[in-house]
Amino acid sequence: MTGNDATAEAMRQIAPDVVTCFPITPQTELMHKFAEHVADGDVDTELVLVESEHSAMSAAVGAAAAGARAMTATAANGLALMWEIVYIAASYRLPIVMPVVNRALSGPINIHCDHSDTMGCRDTGWIQLYSENAQEAYDNTLQALRIAEHPDVLLPVMVTFDGFILSHTAEILEGLEDAEVKDWIGTYEAKYSILNTDDPVTIGPLDLQDYYFEHKRQQVEGMRHAPDVIREIGRAYGELCGRSYDLFEAYRLEDAELAVVALGSTCGTTKVVVDELREQGVKAGLLKIRSFRPFPEAEIAEALGNAKAIGVLDRSISFGAPGGPVHKEIKAALYGTGHEIGIVNYIYGLGGRDMSMNDIKTAFAGLEKVAREGTPDDNIRFLGLRGEGGV
């Protein structure tokens, strides 16, 4: 199945009460597939076809506030148009699950993969799970629902996977039986619902200098509980089907001297490169981030503790900042740990530019020098770029 089909399959099995959608490349096929399931009577979901992504997220918020299990999906400019309501979903503590098919944000207009869309909303209060392949997109979607609805968390979750690279390429998918999924997700009873006439509540009224700050602090609390919940659900999922998940994956990292940190589909390519380098006697390793929000800084710092050089791969730019979003988090995680490790940031793959094994080898080759000499002045590099700054 393609990443889009696999995610639509997970949605069919979840059978949310309400799904809202609006087409955008490369998410469109996901919703097509799901619409087919609805039209064929394979799933009993209210599918609402709205006139923009702003409305898609608004309708999902309305449905979730009424106590429904609600989902939508989008990409790039669609996510950008939702922005206002993306924040609102998190602050209303509505456990909406949204697959986001990563695509570059305009302009100039581009429909191919990078992470500028979801990295842009890393501070919206949503949990973000990144997927390496279609299998993970499927597995993450099923787990996301449990994470979002966990009473200690109650936060919306974005499940991301790389546009075209994963959304439009087929791989073998190991799915769960419908009955297993039904059992796995259980039934959902919203703690507060605007349709509960016995105990009426108001959601989202004016909240000024009096209590706004306290409510934001409560969101922090939900996010603080999330790592344990994500881990616990990842373990339980492993018991169910043999594929367990953690906040991140350490691939041949334990004794690695040269470590690459990445997320998304590039991790698969990086694993092959790590294997090759290991055969040549290079102590290479990969740290694959699955949960970027919450960001498990202490565990990541510990996992990278033995490295002599770290190369952080970023598929987006944080303009004017000291490096890409992942790079900054890794540096912050290592601060105060006492490890003086050389770090280089490799920005790569913007607008869908291919990330080949050779590019990743170039990154590792650069790290050998960093291991010897520490963090260089030119520590933000552009992998696969033509012209100045490119490596």
Add this chain to the structure above:
Amino acid sequence: MSEAIEVARTYLRPGKKLPTVWCGGCGLGIIMSAMLRAIAAIGVDKNKVAVVSGIGCTGRMPTYVDFNTLHTTHGRGLAFATGVKLARPELTVIAAMGDGDALAIGGNHFIHACRRNIDMTAIVANNQIYGMTGGQYSPTTPHGKRGTTAPYGNIEYAFDTTALAVGAGATFVARSSVYHAREAGLLIEKAIRHKGFSVVEIISNCHTSYGRMNKFASPVAMLEWMRDNSVSIKAAEHMDADALEGKFTRGVMVESDKPEFIQSYDEMAERVATDPAAVANVKKVIQSYDAMADRLKPENG
């Protein structure tokens, strides 16, 4: 050299962007050429024309035409175009949009641009479907017709684009089809010449998505449908409701004279600048700001 080749040589961007991304037989080429013929007939300098678009198949149009062009975000072509016109009122501004772009995600911009009566031309290429993303039903998909998101027929009702534009206050509203290519060009020419907000809806064909799902065997079948199911407004005057059932009308729906936005803006500015009371008011406001700025200076505590 024929007129068509002359127009193509003058107004198309040669090089790597051509041929177009549009499917063979798509009506958008006819609409683009109608627009170019209209501009040629008016004779406006091509450096004084701005063509703005949003997203979708129609959104690609500015890529191919050699004017000042701006390819923007989904549904926002008119909003960007409004900015262009306000900053450079001397430009001839045209927004090219599809039905999804103009009437769904950009519907709000559409009605307010009509209401504002700013001197621009909106070309709505209406192929009754979201073409580029794969045939989802749009706000102009007729009731009962199929889309990929309406495999058993659309249960919603379509916008009548021209009626919407008339209701929202556009001062020139017309409709034609890609079958009536010459008429389409003449209507676009009238629309561009009109001082105020003008809307030209051109019924077009998306045989790839709409036609395939709605029993049109070919692009030609869709063009023949336009030929057989449209009537000029003049002819429609003599037809009753039964005879008009299922048909669309072609021609100029509205052509009225109302003060144009930029003209009204300039007049207001002139009026305020020459009205002693208004000038005094403005001076008072400026003085109060100056006084506040003084108070906030560190040396004044």
